[in-house]
Amino acid sequence: MKRLLTVLAVLVMVGVIGGGAVQYYRATTSDDVAAPPPPPPLESSAPAAPAQPDWCPRVEFIAAPGTWESSPEDDPLNPQANPNSFMLSITNPLREAYDPADVKVWTLPYTAQFKNINAQQEMSYDESRDEGTLRLVNELKFMGENCPQTKFVLSGFSQGAVIVGDVADLIGAGAGPVPAASVAGVAIVADGRRETGVGQNPGVPVDGVGAEIALLPVNSLIQAIVPGATMRGPRTNGFGELADRTFQICAPNDTICDAPYNISNGFDRALDLIQSDGVHAMYANNPNVIPGTTANAWVVDWAHRVIGAQ
Template sequence: MSRTKTAPGTRRSRTRRWLVVALVLIAVIGLLLWILRACAPKPPPPTPPPTPPPTKAQSADCPDVEVVVIPGTWESSARDDPFHPHANPKSLMLRVSSALAQKFPANRARVYTIPYTAQFRNPTNLGDRQADYDVSRRQGYLRTAGHITEVNKRCPITTFVILGFSQGAVIGGDAASNIGNGRGILNPEDEGLVIGVGLIADGRRVADQQNDIGPNPPGVGAEVALGGFRNLVPGITMNGPREGGFGTLRDRVSGICAPGDLICDSPTVRNPLRAVGQLVSAASNPVHALYATPKYWEYNGATATQWMYAWAVGVIDGAPHPKHF
């Protein structure tokens, strides 16, 4: 019995056909798998961790309100006691801060006076050994900002009232401007914790950028008037107006400026060197030094310090009463 032999050409053709079929099947299977993957329901994205609820209570040693007071030039010292300031018993801000400390218990409104150098060297007097204005102002600002940040970290629902006079008003105003414009000290979502800012004789004052109380003179703060000569005198940098003003805090800022007080009511400057000398002497001139009397500023019969005290009392009375544990 004989076998039929398959031609070699026929075997090769059959092999090629099976190879083609196999490749087609692989391609079809791959396509089906791809379609199945594409059409399969995707797993949900990972659930983000839950946002912690807002703090509704804080430690019993936290005050409801922290009153941050920044004295003016020659009214403080770097080593003064923040709770019992005594560097200058005649400090203008003591009239306000002492009265507030007597009015409210510390757990309702704790009064903290920023201790800082509070000096202003006269560049025209070679014998003046005081600290430069830049050095004093920077120290005051860093201590103010650091204190507010520290209190907020320990007492996250304590509210703040900021009060300042003269150089202290520049420092307090700068802190308020940075908070209101989201530039630090507090997180932007915490800017509402600053419930009031009171500034007397602010050297960076621009009329109508705050609630101007009583007489509203047409001039600007000395740092604004001299802002175009920013670094003319070493150690006395004139920063000009505050960028963004007071931002979201604008309606919570109250400013007082007596007409003729060159610190906050400066005219257009034509001779900058002469103006710097006037600026130094302006810190002790009668208009600037007598805000506790009605001689140069009064409103409805109140002196500047009386008005600021009454205003601060109203702000504190209206402040929240957070729970404590």
């Protein structure tokens, strides 16, 4: 009898302990008990890409025509001010090759004149260049602020090359309307501020310099021939961060970009600025600028490669 009572007591104890364990298990797994907080998300070392509206192009190709090849009223998306404009031989093939929603081809509309002794009624070079520069900066600033992921490809000829080169020089120094990282490439043809060894030369070597550099020492003298055309000398920054992707194309003996350093005949050099220089006008079919091709064909092929890499 005593043994039976002992066994019963043990069974009761086991039941009590087991019941308590079940209650504890239920309590600890109840929905009323808060789950432990999830671990914090891992922080990415790369910042998120800025938002890009749907209307923004992947790439914008900007072209700046030369003197007498543009107009401030021209349509930048369908320029017709001068059907013989050298830059049209570059922009037309690009417009045909790409969906405008993907690659925007924009041509700088500006006065593009050059007041001189034979054309006193025209806008001065300084005023025309400043107008073009402001319009180019405004386009870049607008697109850069609204389309932060869009990449830019810049090109220009003659006065347009000076404008594009000046803006590229500021961008490369971190003082432009868009960061240098947003500019995929620059190609300028017949730049009046060209220096040997500044930027990249894809063509034959030339020994001279841009007219604005060659004529700087006689700037006051040439005002009688080209009033309001300030010769400013070389650019300050050598294109900075953009130097490795800025291409300078210049035909040998083009006195706009390949002027001799010797300015003993400064009066004649000033006259070169306003005369119809055969070499300066022949970039579309001159085979002696870039071996195996022409300047405009080279820029088109180069633009396709740069655009395709973005």
